[in-house]
Amino acid sequence: MGARTSRAGVVGAFLVLAAAVGPAAEADQTCEALQIRTTGTTSQLYRVTLPGFADTRVGELPHRMNALGYSAAQGWAYGIAEGFSDGGHVMALRPADPPLDLGPVVAGRGDTPWNPIEHPTAGAIRGNRWYVLEDDYLHAVDVDPDSSTFRHVLSSVELEERHGPFDIDDFDVGPDGLLYGVAQSYSGIPAVVRLDRRTGVVEPVVWLPGLLPDSYGSVVIGDDDALYVTANRSGGVYRVSVGGELAKLAEVPGMSSSDAAGCLRRTPPPEPPAPPPAPPTTTPPTTTPPTTTPSTPPTSTPPSPAPTSAPSSSQPAPSATPAPPRPPAPPEPVEEPSETPETSSPAAPSEEIDAEESGHTTQEKRRWALATLVLLIGGSAAARGLARR
Structure with a gap:
């Protein structure tokens, strides 16, 4: 009892x-x-x-x-x-x-x-x-x-x-x-x-x-x-x-x-397989309405004129002065400077000579020719005067 x-x-x-031990696992x-x-x-x-x-x-x-x-x-x-x-x-x-x-x-x-x-x-x-x-x-x-x-x-x-x-x-x-x-x-x-x-x-x-x-x-x-x-x-x-x-x-x-x-020790459950990768997101193409652009009439561009050939500067133009009766001895020939050999440069020089530069060189040659003719005429006149005396 x-x-x-x-x-x-x-x-x-x-x-x-x-x-004392608390609640048991409820899961x-x-x-x-x-x-x-x-x-x-x-x-x-x-x-x-x-x-x-x-x-x-x-x-x-x-x-x-x-x-x-x-x-x-x-x-x-x-x-x-x-x-x-x-x-x-x-x-x-x-x-x-x-x-x-x-x-x-x-x-x-x-x-x-x-x-x-x-x-x-x-x-x-x-x-x-x-x-x-x-x-x-x-x-x-x-x-x-x-x-x-x-x-x-x-x-x-x-x-x-x-x-x-x-x-x-x-x-x-x-x-x-x-x-x-x-x-x-x-x-x-x-x-x-x-x-x-x-x-x-x-x-x-x-x-x-x-x-x-x-x-x-x-x-x-x-x-x-x-x-x-x-x-x-x-x-x-x-x-x-x-x-x-x-x-x-x-x-x-x-x-x-x-x-x-x-209670027996529990075997942990196997790991679940990894989820498959998510499929790529497909974005539908955006349809843009066509824009109407007003047509502009084509502009006619005149063709570029063909480049004109520059006059040759190797020989002076012939002079119309009459030849003297007794021409004096020709002056000693002047040696022309030898051509400088071309040197290579990064940029190739243009084969076309500027038209303005070509014309300037021809005028200078004509003045030199006229000066030479005046000297010859003057020299001839002086020689005739001395002969008369």
Whole structure:
């Protein structure tokens, strides 16, 4: 009765757990987990999907297994396989791979080579520590593959059951780091219980009178912070919300024991293909109306006159002066300067001589010829005068 009178307090504690971690992701709360169902000398491995329960059989395991825990960082689940002469063996599981036997669990002290774990009932992993429950002892096993104490029991604590005893058949690690499960109590009423992994203290959180007296395994805390459990003998699969509301999801065949671990690490979806390049934008051509330009009558341009040939300046025009009776001796011929050889220049000289320059040269030659004639006439007259004397 003392446990029932404190129901409001333990329900409040369960609600505080949910509030401490904040709301779960609302976009996608799908949780996949591995489940082991045992009915005989071997166990069957299943993959289940929550919150809407769906299961897929993966295959048969070579041994009876229990105490399943999942490491999201490693992507591996660990379980204890029974039936070995040297105690329970650590088995590593993945849905797509065969189970790996990693060897027996090793006692933590050098003076105790015996294996302290043979028939566990519950297991869960937080970080690199695997918490395994057998009888009334909670053992912490190292599951760091790079550690020198891999598979070693690092510590053990005895349970302190308050308001119990409780028959704990499985648990999972809550967001607050404590262990939660559904256990059968001495009064026959199941309850959600909380186990402190450091001190071993076990106490009820919320009573579940709607559940049948049974052993409850396959505990998984989903992404919605709800507790999912399976009744081993009756086969019912249930969801327990943080407020203690109970809902039956499915029913599976009964079994002697079961265990589960999750949520499995999700494989990121493949990248969507890159969108095709946008087609080039086609701009319709702009139609410009034709402009009417008034036609202008063609202007008649008179043809350019042909260039006139300049008079030759090589010889002077003949003079009409009469020849003297006795012409004097002709003057000494004057050497004409030799022609300067042409030099090349960037621009070729024009072959046509300017008409004005050509005329100016002819007039000068005529004056020189007239002056020469006057000198000759004057010289002749002077010579005749001297002859008369």
